Every structure is written in C-alpha cells, then in structure tokens.
Amino acid sequence: MTQQGTFYDPSHVSLDMGSGDMMGSGDMGQPPQQSQSFTGSSFPGGKLGSDLSGQLAGHMLEMGTKQAKEAFSLYGRIDILRPYFDVEPAQVRKRLLTALVPERLTGTPPLVVSELYGPLMVVLTLIAVLLAGMKATGHTMQEGTLMGTAMGTCFGYWLGASAFFFALAYFCDTELSPIEVLSLCGYGLFGTLVCMGLSTLLIATASNLFFYATWGVFGVSSALRMAYIFLSRTAVRKQGITISTIVAVVHLLFILYLKFVYHKTYEAASKIIPV
Numbered sequence: 001m002t003q004q005g006t007f008y009d010p011s012h013v014s015l016d017m018g019s020g021d022m023m024g025s026g027d028m029g030q031p032p033q034q035s036q037s038f039t040g041s042s043f044p045g046g047k048l049g050s051d052l053s054g055q056l057a058g059h060m061l062e063m064g065t066k067q068a069k070e071a072f073s074l075y076g077r078i079d080i081l082r083p084y085f086d087v088e089p090a091q092v093r094k095r096l097l098t099a100l101v102p103e104r105l106t107g108t109p110p111l112v113v114s115e116l117y118g119p120l121m122v123v124l125t126l127i128a129v130l131l132a133g134m135k136a137t138g139h140t141m142q143e144g145t146l147m148g149t150a151m152g153t154c155f156g157y158w159l160g161a162s163a164f165f166f167a168l169a170y171f172c173d174t175e176l177s178p179i180e181v182l183s184l185c186g187y188g189l190f191g192t193l194v195c196m197g198l199s200t201l202l203i204a205t206a207s208n209l210f211f212y213a214t215w216g217v218f219g220v221s222s223a224l225r226m227a228y229i230f231l232s233r234t235a236v237r238k239q240g241i242t243i244s245t246i247v248a249v250v251h252l253l254f255i256l257y258l259k260f261v262y263h264k265t266y267e268a269a270s271k272i273i274p275v
Helices: 010-029 046-080 089-098 117-136 143-171 178-201 208-232 237-272
Strands: none
Touching: 089 117, 089 178, 117 143, 117 178, 143 178, 143 237, 178 208, 178 237, 208 237
C-alpha cells in the first residue's frame, strides 16, 4: 500500500525500533551525567565536620589526661604525709610518757621524732576536754560555736606556736626541722591535756590550788623537756638559753590561758551570741 506516494516499509520500522531500544538500554546502563552522590568526606561540608570532630575528641582527651594527672598529683601529695602518720600505738604511748619527763643535761642531743599522729590525737583530745569543761560550767552556747572555738584555740596554738618556735629556731641556728617542731610542740601539749583533764574531771571538788599543783608538775615538766631540746639543738649557748626560755614561758602561759581566760572569754561571748 502507498499513502500519498510513500511506500510503507515494515523492515525499516522494525529497524528503527530496534535501534531505539538499543539506545534506550545504552542510556539506562550509564548514570546521568548531572547526578552525583555526596557521601562521607565528598560532601562539601564533610571535611570541615570531620576536622571539628577530631578537634573535639582531642580536646576531651587532653582534659581527661589533665584531670588524671591532677588526681595522681593529689594522691602523691597525700602520700608524702604517710610516713609522718605511720606509727605503732605502743610507740605513741611511750612518746607521750616521755614528753612528761625532763631529760638531764648530758650533752647528747635527744632524739626528736618526725611524727604527727600522736600530736594530732593530743590536740583532738584536748578539744574534747575543753568542750566537756565548757558544758560542765553550764555554758548554753550553740554546739557549733563551742566546737569551733575549741578547735580554733587548740589548732591555732599548735600551728601558730610551732611556726613561732621554728622562726626563733631559724634565727638562733637551732637544728630543728618544721616537722620536728610540730611534733615537739604537739607532744608538749600532753602536759596541757593532763592539767586540763584533771581539773575538768574533778571540777566539782577541785580548787585553784589543785590546778596549780598539776600545772607545776605536768605543765612545768613538759615545758622543761621542750626547753631542753631547743637548748641542746642550738649551737650558741646564749641563744639557746633565750629560745628555750621563750618556749617554756609560752607553753606555761597557754595552760594558764585555758584555765582562767578561755572560759571567761566565751562566757562574755555567750552573752553576745544568741542561743
């Protein structure tokens, strides 16, 4: 058949359809030229995000390492104090009794221990004795005020007097380290503890005469021992006599302060501070 003079060729039509299929299959086998896949670091902002993530992780690691070093450093500083508290109870008991016995001037410098466990226990016990004495005299101040004043007085004297004695020892060329002065002053407070303890436990029947007797026995004996140690560790005799006298006087005056001035001071404070 012909249509307007044009012949219809079936073979030509099939050939064109075949070539169309071939072209279509060829086009589907290849991805479009304009399509792209953005995954991972190929995304325009992916490289920046990975850099920020790496910096954040590094910063967190640095902070963790710093905190770990600080913790180990704190443990190391605490561990330095361990030798000063590593002592047997029998040794502490012996040193407490020795603190009440003045040594003779034999010319041999006595041994001064570098230990803080015994002195710390003496100070804490003295605080408890002061609290018992305040309550026995009928004080009605708040518990926190009583505890704070007692702790401030006892620890203040122990640390303050030790610093003062070490400064004197430094200027007088006395061979005593700060730890030895702390230990010596702390064990010296055992005489104070005995005086205040006896006068507090027997407060109902004790008189000032009884206190002066204990002060003259236990207070003076502990003061003489401390004075002798400072004297024996000082190279120049004149300077040794000066520093030993100051140490003994300060020690004895503190006992008198606790007995006569401490209570009166906080009797006045109890009238000012509301209960």
